Amino acid sequence: MTGDSxxxxxxxxxxxxxxGDAGARIAHGIRTxxxxxxxxxxxxxxxxxxxxxxxxxxVPVREAIRQLEYEGLVTVVPNAGAWVSRxxxxxxxxxxxxxxRLEPLLLRYSAPGLDxxxxxxxxxxxxxxxxxxxxxxxxxxxxxxxxxxxxxxxRTAQLDDLVLKLWNTTAPYRRAYVASWSAEARRIAHxxxxxxxxxxxxxxxxxxxxxxxxxxxxxxxxxxxxxxxFDAAAGGV
Numbered sequence: 724m725t726g727d728s729x730x731x732x733x734x735x736x737x738x739x740x741x742x743g744d745a746g747a748r749i750a751h752g753i754r755t756x757x758x759x760x761x762x763x764x765x766x767x768x769x770x771x772x773x774x775x776x777x778x779x780x781x782v783p784v785r786e787a788i789r790q791l792e793y794e795g796l797v798t799v800v801p802n803a804g805a806w807v808s809r810x811x812x813x814x815x816x817x818x819x820x821x822x823x824r825l826e827p828l829l830l831r832y833s834a835p836g837l838d839x840x841x842x843x844x845x846x847x848x849x850x851x852x853x854x855x856x857x858x859x860x861x862x863x864x865x866x867x868x869x870x871x872x873x874x875x876x877x878r879t880a881q882l883d884d885l886v887l888k889l890w891n892t893t894a895p896y897r898r899a900y901v902a903s904w905s906a907e908a909r910r911i912a913h914x915x916x917x918x919x920x921x922x923x924x925x926x927x928x929x930x931x932x933x934x935x936x937x938x939x940x941x942x943x944x945x946x947x948x949x950x951x952x953f954d955a956a957a958g959g960v
Contacts, residue, residue: 745779746786752777753787757796757807758867758894764809768797795892808892812950815896819943822889826939827932829874829882834928836876842924845873849916857909859902863894869916873923899952900945911941 791797848869855861922931
């Protein structure tokens, strides 16, 4: 059996598989760079540059960009190109209000599956966050690992993917904001991680949800007081 091109179907399937694997690899690389702050909001993503960087053709690059657009990390303008997505303060506040309501629900889904090993890991992460002091990059890496690990036992059809998307879209702004934290702001954030772990260990899911919602709400309110963050995090378009 052959495809429309006359090539064997197995060869076509293999080509699609290679492109798909390459697309996933490229998407992962760009996603990681955006979250790490290497590509600030507003940065132009040129297909030819990405193809050269990853040693790939344009086909998987286009697939990667489509995936990142779906995730909200990239904005594609027809006949113009692709850029790392930017958020206004109002848009960021909306995302945080969504997170404030959705993440406690996801934690509720996850809580029954958080066994002693998982809770022990969360406790270790909470302590490592506290030990990181004023190291912004260490905090951001460990904080992300902590929260996503607290949701890892959830079994949902859509909620976990949605929460991850919301996390990714706000990452550049959290970086700029956390870098400006006072010692007291850091202390409160660290304490809330420990309170969440303690509540989960006690089986008090409602308390864990309450602490988490307050944790997210505090960041939202503080971001609103620092509009300069949205300039500091942005690159040129």
